[in-house]
Amino acid sequence: MRNMPTFRGVDYLHLESLLNEQELLVRNTARDFVEKDVLPQIRECYRDGRFPHDLIRKMGDLGFYGANLEGYGCAGMSNVEYGLLMQELERGDSGVRSFCSVQGALVMYPILTYGSEEHKQRWLPALQKGEAIGCFGLTEPGFGSNPAGMTTTARQDGADWILNGEKTWITNGTLADVALVWARSPEGIRGFLVEKGTKGYSSSDIHGKMSMRASVTSSLVLSDCRLPASAMLPGAQGLKSPLSCLTQARYGIGWGVVGAAMECYETARHYSTVRKQFDNRPIASHQLVQEKLADMITELTKAQLLALHCGRLKDQGKLEPAHVSMLKRNNVRAALDIARTSRDLLGANGIMDEYPIMRHMCNLETVKTYEGTDHIHTLVLGERVTGVAAYK
């Protein structure tokens, strides 16, 4: 494939000096893993529209799932360490990072936070090892940015619950052994653990994606799906519960996209030094090219700083959802811009899958939209600084 030197990260401002030994070890393990296990196959996977299944157990063995959670076999990493993990995984592919994000932040986190002891014992060790896969069902065909309007219902029938509704854009939906489905009950929004094979529960994949092709995206259908009372997460009530999960996942995205941006930037930077044009000189010698690289490295460095600072805040318990909105919005925008500019610098070669740029760029279009669109995060920031909500 590309004749690129070993990836050594992108670190213009010596940010590595802000990381401790343990953080560097986590980063190195994730970077090695991506180098040896993800990159050699990801182009083919993306082309074929399939998730690299062999990674599922490997990532579990390495402790990647729910890495920043404590107990039940989880690695108990700090949030900075977790962020570095997301960064390196997304340097490989947003789909691989998404798999890990969903499993950890959207399934394991709510089970740990809102689940019963039985839920935790049953699911967390298996999810941590990658022996079981989970998915998170919040978005519906008619309700994306406005989950408060969800129409999936849960009604009680004796001791049981009966769920009806449809969920869509569900990462890992058809792979999942357990789906965390959010539904409107008479007492407000509640979360239910629906096991694969439950009568009335079905899932199917969404085809035709031009983005996130190495990731499974599905729709879930609940048709008079009868669940025992024990399927409900006892601690989750109201929309704030699923939203708290999204804050966890968005935090990981804020780091993850830095990885995608690093890969695009470094590919373009290297290319500009070897691609020759006009008098046999590398295109890096052109001022217009240098300006693009200067802009990219500046935005990338700012994104790295934002992620690291948010990570430190989160480790101190001071990171708020409105902070995470800034992190997600800024870093996805920066990464997408960097991917597009990198494509530009590679000229026609930039559109080829021989280089990772077009894949990252297409993936980042999804990342811009999912887990709170760019627009919604803009409004969160607007509300935070004005005190006025502009959602309606």
Next chain:
Amino acid sequence: MKILVAIKQVPSRDSQLKVSSSGRWMEDADLSAEINEPDAYALEEALQLKEKHGGEVVALCAGPARASQTIREALAKGADRAVHVEEEDLGRFDLLGVAQLLAKAAAEVKPDLILTGLQSDDLGYGQTGVILAELLGLPHSTIIMQVEKTEAGIRVKRELEDGWFQHMTMPLPAVLTIQSGINKLRYATLMGIKKAKTKEVKQLSADGLGVTAAPKVSLERVYMPQRAKQTTLLPGTAKEQAAKLAEILKFEVRVL
């Protein structure tokens, strides 16, 4: 079986190297560092032997404070404990001096088997393991491709030249220098990384070990390889050119 693995921290491969102002080493303050590659294979071999036969793996490293990163990595991958001979400037010792530091530290551990990489990626002397064995009065074998435990000791496979191998049986304790690529390196798992923090790292110093730097060998100068391209045009007819070319290949370049 108690296995001691001597590891070294070296500048990362593909680093952009600059010769330092003294001309005797490289500017390494800003270089990222990593475990010497053959040592990584030695560590992996030790971990696999422990998994098969039980026992303990002790990592031994002589180097500056920042080598603690490499030690932590060895512990994260599964070494049970470590010994760090902390020496800010290992360059003031020659290879005998470094081997003396390692030998003194190793003697305290009393291992059944000592493994180390066959050479270091930075200095590349390929002698540290051998001198270490001599100082400890132990048998050694170099460029090892395979290690099997037998009832009486070990059976090893050495790499010779031209695709030849040598199989030997050895008593224990012994010192082996390990060739790169003989096994598949494991990743440090996140759980292993977390656990490493709780493992013992014994700090030793050259003074404490009673080793003074008295180098008999000194490194005079390091320099970048000269990239001089020499082009020689051979005159004459095609036949004369061919004859001359063959002569050069045979006697000057010595590839024929």
